[in-house]
Amino acid sequence: MHKTRLIYLINPKADCFTSKPLILNKVLYSPLAGLLQIASLFPREKYELVLTDENIEPVDFELKCDLVCISAMTSYVKRGYEIADSFRRRNIPVIMGGVHPSFMPLETLQHADAVCVGEAEPVFGRILSDLEDNCLNGIYKADTSCDLCSLPSPRIDLIKRNRYINKTFIQTARGCPTACAFCAEHLMNGVKYRFRPIDDVVEEIRSCGDKSISINDVDVFSVKGRTKELLTALRPLNIKWQGAVSCRLAHDEELLELAAESGCNMLSIGFESISRKNLKSAHKMGNNPDTYARLIEKIHSYGMMVFGLFIFGFDSDDEDSFPETIKFAIDNKIDACGFSVMTPYPGTILFYRMLQEKRITSFDWDKYDQGFIVYESRGLPPEKLWEGHQAAYRNFYSYKSMLKRYPYLGKRSKTMWLLMNMFFRRGEVSGINVPEPIISDDTSLEFMPSVPITPLKEEWRNLIANASAVA
Numbered sequence: 001m002h003k004t005r006l007i008y009l010i011n012p013k014a015d016c017f018t019s020k021p022l023i024l025n026k027v028l029y030s031p032l033a034g035l036l037q038i039a040s041l042f043p044r045e046k047y048e049l050v051l052t053d054e055n056i057e058p059v060d061f062e063l064k065c066d067l068v069c070i071s072a073m074t075s076y077v078k079r080g081y082e083i084a085d086s087f088r089r090r091n092i093p094v095i096m097g098g099v100h101p102s103f104m105p106l107e108t109l110q111h112a113d114a115v116c117v118g119e120a121e122p123v124f125g126r127i128l129s130d131l132e133d134n135c136l137n138g139i140y141k142a143d144t145s146c147d148l149c150s151l152p153s154p155r156i157d158l159i160k161r162n163r164y165i166n167k168t169f170i171q172t173a174r175g176c177p178t179a180c181a182f183c184a185e186h187l188m189n190g191v192k193y194r195f196r197p198i199d200d201v202v203e204e205i206r207s208c209g210d211k212s213i214s215i216n217d218v219d220v221f222s223v224k225g226r227t228k229e230l231l232t233a234l235r236p237l238n239i240k241w242q243g244a245v246s247c248r249l250a251h252d253e254e255l256l257e258l259a260a261e262s263g264c265n266m267l268s269i270g271f272e273s274i275s276r277k278n279l280k281s282a283h284k285m286g287n288n289p290d291t292y293a294r295l296i297e298k299i300h301s302y303g304m305m306v307f308g309l310f311i312f313g314f315d316s317d318d319e320d321s322f323p324e325t326i327k328f329a330i331d332n333k334i335d336a337c338g339f340s341v342m343t344p345y346p347g348t349i350l351f352y353r354m355l356q357e358k359r360i361t362s363f364d365w366d367k368y369d370q371g372f373i374v375y376e377s378r379g380l381p382p383e384k385l386w387e388g389h390q391a392a393y394r395n396f397y398s399y400k401s402m403l404k405r406y407p408y409l410g411k412r413s414k415t416m417w418l419l420m421n422m423f424f425r426r427g428e429v430s431g432i433n434v435p436e437p438i439i440s441d442d443t444s445l446e447f448m449p450s451v452p453i454t455p456l457k458e459e460w461r462n463l464i465a466n467a468s469a470v471a
């Protein structure tokens with residue numbers, strides 16, 4: 001059948017070492033989940049789809065297409081805007097979506113004809129009919145959250161699979177009740193977990209043909225009963241998987257055993273900080289630093305690796321926080337770590353707090369990649385925060401540390417361990433991704449963010465209103 005429309009899906013390039021082809025011409029991962037998900041919403045018989053991930057290939061600016069779809073996080077939205085401007089100059093309509101456009105729709109509309117705020121599925125029918133009627137325009141935002149019961153599988157057939165180390169991402173749930181101050185998830189997808197039927201998840205994994213997958217959920221161990229069902233259903237698939245879990249249920253031996261039996265080889269954990277005070281300020285209630293060491297040991301005892309995520313620059317952090325955190329991570333043999341500089345992403349509670357306190361020093365979104373310093377920290381001058389962050393990577397991925405942390409005994413995958421450590425060492429220690437500290441750069445905020453889902457906490461609703469008024 002003749003397809004009537006050509007749709008061009010574009011993931012803009014991010015200046016980030018995890019999405020640079022550093023090893024065997026492959027990138028570690030590219031954040032394509034949103035685009036592949038919306039690709040599945042275009043009826044196949046009518047639309048032909050072309051996808052470019054600019055992290056691995058150039059955008060074809062000459063492509064004669066009927067619509068350009070761009071997805072963006074904050075750190076690469078400016079590149080997304082450049083691409084959008086270029087297609088619109090050729091009178092090709094552009095729609096943007098993803099986390100940044102969802103929180104900054106008015107800004108996005110300076111560069112795109114239309115913007116999708118939050119989940120696309122409930123509004124996609126309207127997007128398609130407006131496209132057909134040549135009147136795609138303005139903000140598309142659903143009134144209610146999407147029912148995940150009949151979610152089509154993402155179009156993984158559209159990507160060049162040999163260019164990614166992690167190429168198959170599966171989402172089994174949306175939403176998060178923890179509602180951390182620095183995170184967008186609860187304001188984008190709500191504070192209630194919404195689950196996909198386990199049969200759909202299993203079918204998606206079976207049909208993707210990949211034996212190694214990542215689960216994209218913010219907390220794979222979300223609710224115990226459902227997690228047990230999920231892990232039991234994964235067991236016969238004979239796959240290897242990795243995913244993120246919160247500290248809350250990660251101690252549960254039954255879940256850990258099931259996770260290991262179902263093929264889990266690595267759990268990512270947002271430890272964020274080894275200071276209770278910091279965790280409290282971030283509303284990260286489920287974390288207790290006193291139990292971290294025991295938790296890591298437990299996960300290791302089941303043959304799974306721990307990918308630890310830490311943030312530097314909390315209000316109670318000082319110069320000692322860096323060596324203390326690194327010592328903790330090395331002594332407890334965390335397998336790999338990601339260290340972030342605190343970043344007030346637009347529309348998060350952290351953003352409004354800092355806006356109200358006039359502590360944001362740059363609104364240049366290119367710098368919002370968790371490596372630059374875009375705010376005034378209470379306990380650390382920007383140079384110290386920058387140096388401490390660089391030193392954290394250098395010391396954690398030093399050969400000395402690697403020798404100490406290497407999993408000589410037990411069932412953890414040595415190949416995967418080496419791959420992760422060499423990738424991060426190559427990216428961070430070699431200086432491929434070493435920004436200079438930013439003290440003051442672009443200090444004007446032209447458009448206020450808006451939150452797709454209003455927080456339940458009255459205190460936060462007031463904060464948003466007051467901070468917006470102050471700005």
Ligand code: B12
Binds near residue numbers: 031070116185
């Ligand atoms: C899994 C995940 C990842 C995975 C991505 C996996 C993948 N292949 O996509 C990995 C590990 C790679 C990752 C990396 C990073 N991540 Co991340 N990630 C997530 C997480 C937990 C889920 C994202 C996801 O898969 N969602 C599933 C898809 C289906 O949802 P979606 O993208 O929102 O898409 C839906 C809608 O937005 C919409 N949509 C999306 N795009 C488009 C486009 C159009 C045209 C339309 C119409 C609609 C539309 O339709 C989709 C279906 O409803 C989110 C949390 C969150 N709430 O988003 C954080 C999140 C997106 N990540 C975040 C960050 C900061 C990062 C990093 C920068 C961290 C770092 N310093 O390394 C990196 C960036 C990587 C890079 N190379 O650039 C932030 C982004 C904040 C911001 N404002 O930019 C989030 C929101 C978490 C947070 N802290 O709040 N991440």
